[in-house]
Amino acid sequence: MVAAPIPSFLGSLSTFPSYDETPHIGTRFPDKSVQLSKxxxxxNSDELIKDLATLISHRGVVFFSDQDLTVDEQRELGTRLGELSGKPKSSTLHKHPISEETPELSGDISVIDSSKGIARQGYVLxxxxxxxxxxxxxxxxxxxxxxILKIHTLPPTGGDTLWASGYEAYDRLSPAFKKFLEGLTAVHDxxxxxxxxxxxxIKLQDNRGSPENTGSDLIAIHPVIRTNPVTxxxxxxxxxxxxxxxxxxxxEESDNVLNYLFHHISENHDLQVRYKWSLNDIAIWDNRSTYxxxxxxxxxxxQGNRVVSIGEKPFFDxxxxxxREALGLSTFF
Known part of the structure; x- marks a missing residue:
């Protein structure tokens, strides 16, 4: 049996030049004439943005070259991606707990800075x-x-970002292990x-993009296997x-299972994509199904500016x- 080819999810974006970075994750629009601001x-911006959300959810992460998108336009795009793909009306843009508001930027813009804050919080040499x-x-x-992350300051070399596909990570598990994991829940801290x-x-930000995202105890419980509502x-x-x-x-069981799954994500380089940034590039990814x-x-x-949109409460259907099953691709078992 010959596996079916991976279909295109470009929709109305098919008029713009693009290519897939890998079979399982990552699509790039390399021509800088393709501007998100336009x-x-x-x-037909609603159609284009809805199709962009669909593409991102299928491909995990999408890259755009040398963008002139302003911070306010970045906020607008982050809002409309979620709204046009069906997120709850109560969900807006996230305010990161340690993103301080400044005269230049509000709390819903996270500054990704190599010298401090979110970018290297917890980093150990x-x-x-x-x-x-x-x-x-x-x-x-x-x-x-x-x-949505726009990088506006780069070192001479280095600082690449990698993404991994949660879909492909799930598909690589054995049927018995999938069945075991489905229905389990995990603590995220x-x-x-x-x-x-x-x-x-630093004063912690509150009211972080949803009525439920409040308080100073940053702990939530989510399904170990979830369903992406867009795909x-x-x-x-x-x-x-x-x-x-x-x-x-x-x-002990939890530690062993989680350690296996963490290694499963990080050590399978064929479900990952690595992106080398150029100045003012933008990456947009779906946090529900990538790492x-x-x-x-x-x-x-x-340094760069990141907008994070709040979606729905995670669920497993x-x-x-x-x-692989839905697209008719070959399976491992």
Whole structure:
């Protein structure tokens, strides 16, 4: 039996030149004439942005070259991606607990800065680079759907970012292990940010993009396998950055299962894509079904602005399908 080719999810974006970075994750629009600022203002902008959200949810992460998108336009795009793909009306843009409001930027813009804050919170020199894999803000009861990062300051070399596919990570598991994981729930803990805030005299942000994302105890419980509502695909939803314990297992069982899953994500390089940034590039990814990690191999300044949209409360639909099953691709078992 010959596996079916992977279909295109470009929709109305098919008029723009693009290519897939890998079979399972990552699509790039390499021509800088393709400007997100123009897409926002196009006569059919709702159609284009909805199709962009669909593409991102299928491909995990999408890259755009040398963008002129302003901070306000970045906010607008982050809002419309979620709204046009069906997120709850109560979900807006996230305010990161330790993103301070400044005269230039409001709390819903996270500054990704190599010298402090979110970018290197918890970073330890000489620790395994694979320790940095995470999905954004899974410690919130209602976490992120989409995130947009524009890098405007780069070191001479280094500082690449990697993304991994949660769909493909799920598909690589055996049927018995998938069945075991489905229905389990895990604790996601972001209280490292609380400790960072106290140590640095920072006031924690509250009312963080959803009525449920409030308070100073940054802990949430989510399904280990969740369903992405845009694609309907099952995805593995644990990440080393925040997932601490599977509630239905003993501590030793939980540690062993989570360690296996963390290695499963970080060591399968054929479900990952690595992106080398150029100035003013933009990456947009779906936090429901990808993980990412920066490469801390550089010296000098590296800085960008990130907008994180709040989506829906994570859920698992037992009737949903895996990506390979839904697309008619070959399976491992």
């Amino acid at each position: 897409i926002l203002k196009a006569h 000489n620790r395994l680079a694979s320790s940095g894999w995470h999905a954004d803000i899974t410690f919130e009861p209602v976490p992120s759907d989409y995130a 972001g209280n490292g940010f609380v400790r960072y805030a106290k140590a640095n005299g 309907g695909f099952k995805t593995l939803f644990v990440n080393k950055g925040f997932t601490k314990r599977i509630r239905e297992l003993t501590p 990412h990690t920066a490469t801390n191999d550089y010296e000098g300044a590296r 037992p009737q949903s399908h895996s990506r």
